[in-house]
Amino acid sequence: MRAGQSLRGSELRRMEGSRFNTGQLLLVISTVILIITVVLPVAMIVYNVFFYKWSFDWSLFASMLTDPDNLAAMWNTVKISFLVTTLGTVVGLFFAWLIGRSDIPLKGLMKSLFVIPYMFPPFIGAMAWGLLLAPRSGYINKMFMALTGGRTPLFNINTLAGIVFVELCYYFPFVFIQVSGALERMDPTLEESARIAGANQMTVIRRITMPLVVPAIAAGAMLILISSLSHFGVPAILGFSNGIFTLPTKIYELIYRASGSFEGIRQGASLSILLVAVVVLALALQRRVLRTGRYDIIRGKSMRPMLIKLRGWKAPLLAVCFVFLAITVILPLFTIFGVGLLKAYGVPMKLANMTLNNFKYVLFESRMARDSIRNSFFLSITSAVITMLVGTMIAYVIVKIQPRGKGVLEVLGILPYSIPGIVLAVGVILTWSGAFYLNLYNTIWIILIAYIARYMAFSMKSASASLEQVHDSLEEASRTCGASHFESLLDVTLPLIRPGMVAGFFLIFLPAMRELTTSLLLYGPFTRTMGVAIYSINEEGYTVQACALAGVAIIIIVLGELLLRFVTRERRGQ
Amino acid sequence: MDMVVLKNVTKFFVTKAFGKVTAVDDVSLNIREGECFSFLGPSGCGKTTTLRMIAGFEDLSSGEIWLGDRPVSIKTKNFYVPPEKRQLGMVFQAFAVWPHLNVYENVAFPLRIQRVSNAEISDQVKQALKHTSLSGLEEKYPSELSGGQQQRIALARAIVANAKVLLLDEPLSNLDPKLREIMRFEIKDLQKKLGLTIVYVTHDQAEAMALSDRMLVMDMGVVQQVDTPTNMYNNPANRFVFSFLGLSNFVPVALHDGLVWPAGSASSSLECEIPEDWDDDRAVLAARPNEIQLTPEGGYRTRIKNRVFLGDYVEYRMDIGDTEIRVQTHEHRDFQVGDVCGVRLGKVKWYPAEDEVSDEERERRKVI
Ligand SMILES: Nc1ncnc2c1ncn2[C@@H]1O[C@H](COP(=O)(O)OP(=O)(O)OP(=O)(O)O)[C@@H](O)[C@H]1O
Numbered sequence: 001m002r003a004g005q006s007l008r009g010s011e012l013r014r015m016e017g018s019r020f021n022t023g024q025l026l027l028v029i030s031t032v033i034l035i036i037t038v039v040l041p042v043a044m045i046v047y048n049v050f051f052y053k054w055s056f057d058w059s060l061f062a063s064m065l066t067d068p069d070n071l072a073a074m075w076n077t078v079k080i081s082f083l084v085t086t087l088g089t090v091v092g093l094f095f096a097w098l099i100g101r102s103d104i105p106l107k108g109l110m111k112s113l114f115v116i117p118y119m120f121p122p123f124i125g126a127m128a129w130g131l132l133l134a135p136r137s138g139y140i141n142k143m144f145m146a147l148t149g150g151r152t153p154l155f156n157i158n159t160l161a162g163i164v165f166v167e168l169c170y171y172f173p174f175v176f177i178q179v180s181g182a183l184e185r186m187d188p189t190l191e192e193s194a195r196i197a198g199a200n201q202m203t204v205i206r207r208i209t210m211p212l213v214v215p216a217i218a219a220g221a222m223l224i225l226i227s228s229l230s231h232f233g234v235p236a237i238l239g240f241s242n243g244i245f246t247l248p249t250k251i252y253e254l255i256y257r258a259s260g261s262f263e264g265i266r267q268g269a270s271l272s273i274l275l276v277a278v279v280v281l282a283l284a285l286q287r288r289v290l291r292t293g294r295y296d297i298i299r300g301k302s303m304r305p306m307l308i309k310l311r312g313w314k315a316p317l318l319a320v321c322f323v324f325l326a327i328t329v330i331l332p333l334f335t336i337f338g339v340g341l342l343k344a345y346g347v348p349m350k351l352a353n354m355t356l357n358n359f360k361y362v363l364f365e366s367r368m369a370r371d372s373i374r375n376s377f378f379l380s381i382t383s384a385v386i387t388m389l390v391g392t393m394i395a396y397v398i399v400k401i402q403p404r405g406k407g408v409l410e411v412l413g414i415l416p417y418s419i420p421g422i423v424l425a426v427g428v429i430l431t432w433s434g435a436f437y438l439n440l441y442n443t444i445w446i447i448l449i450a451y452i453a454r455y456m457a458f459s460m461k462s463a464s465a466s467l468e469q470v471h472d473s474l475e476e477a478s479r480t481c482g483a484s485h486f487e488s489l490l491d492v493t494l495p496l497i498r499p500g501m502v503a504g505f506f507l508i509f510l511p512a513m514r515e516l517t518t519s520l521l522l523y524g525p526f527t528r529t530m531g532v533a534i535y536s537i538n539e540e541g542y543t544v545q546a547c548a549l550a551g552v553a554i555i556i557i558v559l560g561e562l563l564l565r566f567v568t569r570e571r572r573g574q
Numbered sequence: 575m576d577m578v579v580l581k582n583v584t585k586f587f588v589t590k591a592f593g594k595v596t597a598v599d600d601v602s603l604n605i606r607e608g609e610c611f612s613f614l615g616p617s618g619c620g621k622t623t624t625l626r627m628i629a630g631f632e633d634l635s636s637g638e639i640w641l642g643d644r645p646v647s648i649k650t651k652n653f654y655v656p657p658e659k660r661q662l663g664m665v666f667q668a669f670a671v672w673p674h675l676n677v678y679e680n681v682a683f684p685l686r687i688q689r690v691s692n693a694e695i696s697d698q699v700k701q702a703l704k705h706t707s708l709s710g711l712e713e714k715y716p717s718e719l720s721g722g723q724q725q726r727i728a729l730a731r732a733i734v735a736n737a738k739v740l741l742l743d744e745p746l747s748n749l750d751p752k753l754r755e756i757m758r759f760e761i762k763d764l765q766k767k768l769g770l771t772i773v774y775v776t777h778d779q780a781e782a783m784a785l786s787d788r789m790l791v792m793d794m795g796v797v798q799q800v801d802t803p804t805n806m807y808n809n810p811a812n813r814f815v816f817s818f819l820g821l822s823n824f825v826p827v828a829l830h831d832g833l834v835w836p837a838g839s840a841s842s843s844l845e846c847e848i849p850e851d852w853d854d855d856r857a858v859l860a861a862r863p864n865e866i867q868l869t870p871e872g873g874y875r876t877r878i879k880n881r882v883f884l885g886d887y888v889e890y891r892m893d894i895g896d897t898e899i900r901v902q903t904h905e906h907r908d909f910q911v912g913d914v915c916g917v918r919l920g921k922v923k924w925y926p927a928e929d930e931v932s933d934e935e936r937e938r939r940k941v942i
């Protein structure tokens with residue numbers, strides 16, 4: 001055949017090779033998965049609240065909205081998260097600046113200590129603080145009253161202030177981590193040019209450094225805000241006994257009190273809509289207040305930043321750091337393990353009163369505790385593997401294939417970020433307990449579905465990050481060598497992002513191990529998770545056993561965290 | 575008047591990995607008013623460290639720095655003026671324009687710090703933007719501008735407050751070659767127009783020669799030579815300076831019977847004059863490839879090993895004794911590989927046989 005000779009259509013088709021398009025197929029699969037796991041539960045909530053027996057009816061929602069109890073819960077939610085976000089941002093910013101820009105000693109050590117609260121499950125922290133600062137029985141309050149001879153406790157943790165304090169301890173690392181990273185990446189000559197221009201250190205901080213880290217602050221503050229608005233564990237443990245409710249705990253209470261009846265679930269669903277509305281509103285508001293651009297502040301070839309000499313302030317500020325760490329990390333840890341070793345709750349913490357029996361009990365004797373550990377491992381590993389694979393696939397579609405309609409995927413993928421765990425749980429109940437001829441209620445599968453929906457966004461984000469580092473040309477080079485799209489994916493891209501996927505696995509496995517909120521609404525008689533078991537053992541008054549199981553959970557999480565560090569270090573070493 | 579004076583300035587860093595590193599070793603220097611003065615040297619020789627000590631970002635380990643008649647760092651008295659009080663302008667390699675401020679506010683920053691009135695700020699910023707050909711871009715943000723424009727903002731910001739001394743640390747090395755040349759002229763222009771004193775750090779010898787009234791070559795923290803570009807090119811003080819300022823051939827030779835014998839050649843000697851005051855019986859001859867002549871007859875006879883045509887000139891390689899040399903000529907007379915021709919080294923410099931800095935020492939420092 002001569003070149004330039006006219007060809008018939010069918011011949012052209014044939015010469016084109018296979019028309020099978022991997023990209024389109026992956027797009028369809030990804031969309032279907034996200035619709036089933038994410039969109040369906042949300043749609044079911046909306047439907048069940050506003051429709052009754054197939055007709056529009058919004059009387060339920062209206063009555064829920066006008067109930068003073070619910071309004072009080074909403075107001076509490078707003079107050080707590082506003083305070084936690086503001087204070088957490090200030091605290092995180094302060095420590096990040098201290099470590100990033102001053103000559104305070106022991107930086108490496110402090111940097112790793114400051115992220116510990118990040119791994120500590122907040123509800124276990126709340127348990128510890130309850131043991132220390134409950135008005136009558138708390139260890140610190142008892143000591144204080146013995147010292148003063150009075151009857152007034154030092155501090156009552158079962159209050160709004162107490163809840164704010166405990167959430168603050170565990171949420172400030174969000175801002176700390178973001179801002180530390182930004183300060184580390186920032187080109188020091190940006191600050192030095194301001195010094196040369198005549199600005200002193202304080203002016204440079206105010207006019208240059210601060211504005212440049214605003215995007216990092218905003219990102220960290222947004223994480224605190226979302227987490228705190230939808231947080232369940234701390235207000236549940238510290239607030240119930242004193243009648244303090246937030247929207248998430250109120251939703252739980254409504255469903256729990258109705259013991260799973262449909263009416264209770266519908267009421268919970270109404271409040272869920274309210275909660276989501278509050279979250280969306282808060283995010284929009286925050287975006288207006290901290291309107292930010294994304295600056296390019298990455299360092300070029302440059303020196304390390306000039307560190308501000310603290311001189312006389314060095315010792316006091318170092319002391320502040322260590323006292324803060326002692327309070328947020330060491331004291332709660334000590335309390336959990338200390339109480340977990342006690343023969344009975346209430347006896348003085350002396351060596352003579354210590355025993356390993358509680359640990360033996362939760363690890364070997366209690367069927368419920370043992371089951372919960374097994375369930376948590378099963379759920380965390382399974383959901384981590386599934387979300388990691390599916391998340392990577394979706395991220396691949398978005399980042400590399402970029403088909404028309406990828407925007408829908410992106411929105412669907414980040415949706416669960418702004419949907420609180422408790423709301424997701426309500427949606428999952430409404431979807432998977434018979435509405436579609438499939439009743440998974442009381443089985444472990446319903447929890448698994450909820451975990452997958454919850455952690456999909458995590459996995460998509462971490463997979464996108466590692467995929468963006470694989471340059472397109474690598475895969476193109478492989479395709480030029482005759483490999484099909486699918487083959488180049490397997491042989492070139494996957495091996496390159498495998499370390500990222502392993503890290504992504506742990507980023508889901510670890511939070512799943514300490515999950516409480518979603519599982520608490522979904523568990524059945526034999527499907528308690530560790531979080532649920534600790535929570536319910538504690539609620540039933542078996543404090544020492546609850547602490548022992550919490551101790552076991554902490555050890556598992558710390559080991560997982562060390563493994564994660566080890567894995568990511570390996571990657572950097574290559 | 576001397577605008578920048580360094581007296582026996584030394585700086586060492588103590589690092590965990592390498593112990594004590596002397597980055598700047600006993601440097602004394604006078605930079606005159608209205609002069610463009612360059613620091614030239616290989617990577618890691620201490621140029622940036624010296625400049626940062628002048629700016630006040632690094633403390634000295636010993637010595638003194640004066641700006642005009644004003645002391646700014648005197649180590650023995652523990653006297654140290656912070657950077658913001660030194661009234662300098664500075665331009666960095668990475669532009670360092672503030673991404674959250676527009677062009678106008680970037681340039682106005684030094685004046686705002688001095689609490690100058692708004693009307694005056696507007697005047698002075700306009701003036702500075704005109705000098706740096708940025709007029710009309712006031713409202714733009716740095717991310718909307720090219721690298722060259724960003725570097726001009728940095729320049730405008732450095733001159734807006736009428737700083738008399740400008741410190742520039744490789745300001746052009748992030749720009750493409752063409753733009754680099756244009757900016758080079760603009761900086762020179764600006765310096766003449768405003769009577770600025772410029773201290774310019776670079777590792778590009780062509781840039782240093784084009785810009786400087788005087789320059790300094792540094793190696794491993796030690797000043798090797800200070801002179802005008804022409805003098806330095808024509809009379810490099812030592813082998814290091816010679817090799818740093820252009821392409822070079824070094825031929826080790828032995829002297830006996832009044833003749834010059836290249837190492838490894840017992841049969842023929844080189845035709846060149848021995849300086850009258852030379853009293854060692856060994857030496858290293860330095861010659862630039864474009865100053866060596868090739869002749870069909872006479873000269874040091876050797877065989878052409880390699881020939882490359884490069885448009886403007888032809889480059890040959892051949893041995894003198896056991897030293898390979900490189901020759902670049904424009905001459906029409908063409909030699910082919912394998913031809914025997916004569917070499918006349920032409921203008922040569924004589925240096926002592928021992929290198930000032932041993933190669934092992936250089937290797938050791940390179941790690942750092
Ligand atoms: N803060 C520091 N801590 C430890 N060593 C340093 C520090 N700053 C510079 N040095 C060392 O001092 C020496 C001189 O560095 P300097 O940055 O002045 O070189 P330079 O001439 O500017 O090089 P380049 O052309 O690469 O910019 C180098 O060996 C460097 O490693």
Ligand SMILES: [Mg+2]
Pocket residue numbers: 621622623
């Ligand atoms: Mg440098």
